[in-house]
Amino acid sequence: MELAQCAYDIHIGAGLLSDAALLRAAIAGPQAMIVSDEQVASRYLGRLQETLATLPGLSYDSVILPVGEQHKTLSGLTPIYDALIASGAGRDVSLLALGGGVVGDMCGLAAATYLRGVDFVQLPTTLLAQVDASVGGKTAVDHPVAKNMIGAFHQPRCVIADVETLSSLPLREYRAGLAEVVKYGALGDREFFAWLERHSAALLRRETALQLEVIRRSCEHKSAIVAADERESGQRALLNFGHSFAHAIEAVEAYRGLRHGEAVAVGMVLAARLSAHCGMLTDADVSRLVALLTALGLPVRVPSELSADDLIAAMQHDKKRRAGQLHLVLLEAIGAARLVEFNDAQALRAVWEDNS
Numbered sequence: 170m171e172l173a174q175c176a177y178d179i180h181i182g183a184g185l186l187s188d189a190a191l192l193r194a195a196i197a198g199p200q201a202m203i204v205s206d207e208q209v210a211s212r213y214l215g216r217l218q219e220t221l222a223t224l225p226g227l228s229y230d231s232v233i234l235p236v237g238e239q240h241k242t243l244s245g246l247t248p249i250y251d252a253l254i255a256s257g258a259g260r261d262v263s264l265l266a267l268g269g270g271v272v273g274d275m276c277g278l279a280a281a282t283y284l285r286g287v288d289f290v291q292l293p294t295t296l297l298a299q300v301d302a303s304v305g306g307k308t309a310v311d312h313p314v315a316k317n318m319i320g321a322f323h324q325p326r327c328v329i330a331d332v333e334t335l336s337s338l339p340l341r342e343y344r345a346g347l348a349e350v351v352k353y354g355a356l357g358d359r360e361f362f363a364w365l366e367r368h369s370a371a372l373l374r375r376e377t378a379l380q381l382e383v384i385r386r387s388c389e390h391k392s393a394i395v396a397a398d399e400r401e402s403g404q405r406a407l408l409n410f411g412h413s414f415a416h417a418i419e420a421v422e423a424y425r426g427l428r429h430g431e432a433v434a435v436g437m438v439l440a441a442r443l444s445a446h447c448g449m450l451t452d453a454d455v456s457r458l459v460a461l462l463t464a465l466g467l468p469v470r471v472p473s474e475l476s477a478d479d480l481i482a483a484m485q486h487d488k489k490r491r492a493g494q495l496h497l498v499l500l501e502a503i504g505a506a507r508l509v510e511f512n513d514a515q516a517l518r519a520v521w522e523d524n525s
């Protein structure tokens with residue numbers, strides 16, 4: 170299956186890591202550097218290398234990063250630059266991001282900055298990366314006090330999502346990916362949201378046809394929004410629904426607590442509750458969101474050990490702040506989101522405290 174709504178193609182299918190013709194077309198120059206993490210490399214690096222070995226005239230190397238969001242830091246990029254320099258990589262090198270969103274974000278930022286910008290290809294292996302992180306060209310690393318604070322817009326040359334890799338994904342990671350899928354329905358597609366409600370049990374059974382459908386529909390949503398607003402000057406900000414809250418949770422937990430998708434699930438509930446608090450959203454719609462996330466096995470409450478003071482302080486670093494004002498994505502209905510300048514500190518505190 171191929172989507173071409175943005176400037177590059179998104180290929181979705183089974184066995185694509187073994188598709189030599191696809192990889193040949195994706196890698197423009199004579200040299201490639203695979204970037205992966207230890208867990209993904211142990212399963213899929215060999216498969217990718219076998220395919221690359223069949224491509225005439227291509228030399229390739231690999232750099233393997235430690236696993237986890239806590240390593241998505243500026244210093245965590247050093248091994249990638251070291252490997253590129255050691256291999257003599259020039260401007261015609263292509264970086265291949267083989268892994269989840271952490272690898273994709275780090276490899277993407279390394280590609281954006283090495284020699285002021287080289288090609289990279291996204292080879293996402295988590296559901297979260299296949300439905301969201303690999304598409305759209307946002308690359309970043311975290312700062313200790315704020316997530317994704319250091320980054321660049323740098324579009325991949327293409328995205329190749331091999332759904333076969335999802336078979337080894339732990340259930341918790343799979344569920345975390347479903348949170349970003351729910352996001353697309355909640356912010357802009359009421360019919361898709363209802364479809365997810367009807368198929369929640371089958372989604373948890375991880376039926377292949379359904380997974381393909383979910384990835385295709387999610388990538389269509391994201392690429393349509395990104396194509397209209399690549400650098401997030403308007404509509405793209407809606408994709409951050411739930412994320413201002415989620416990023417605060419992740420930073421306060423020092424990136425070692427909830428998975429990103431789990432934090433997004435909690436964040437969407439908080440944003441929905443705040444929307445209801447402001448009279449924008451009905452309680453019935455809040456309950457629908459909570460029910461769907463719960464049915465998918467996702468958390469809907471803030472971890473009780475976190476303090477509202479710390480979370481509110483962390484929100485002050487939100488990237489959507491403008492002129493000192495917090496901008497939040499709130500809901501008017503399931504399927505209708507709006508970016509709102511928000512300055513009701515009491516309401517914000519109440520939502521954090523009520524939900525922990």
Ligand SMILES: NC(=O)c1ccc[n+]([C@@H]2O[C@H](COP(=O)([O-])OP(=O)(O)OC[C@H]3O[C@@H](n4cnc5c(N)ncnc54)[C@H](O)[C@@H]3O)[C@@H](O)[C@H]2O)c1
Nearest residue numbers: 208269270271272294295297298301302307334337338429
């Ligand atoms: N750039 C963007 O637009 C964007 C969008 C959404 C999220 N993100 C970022 O993505 C990151 C989260 O991504 P994630 O949830 O994929 O996390 P991740 O990359 O940490 O992967 C989750 C875990 O699954 C393992 N794994 C990956 N693929 C596997 C497979 N096929 N089989 C077995 N194990 C596998 C990894 O080793 C890791 O332990 C966050 O840093 C978030 O900020 C970026």
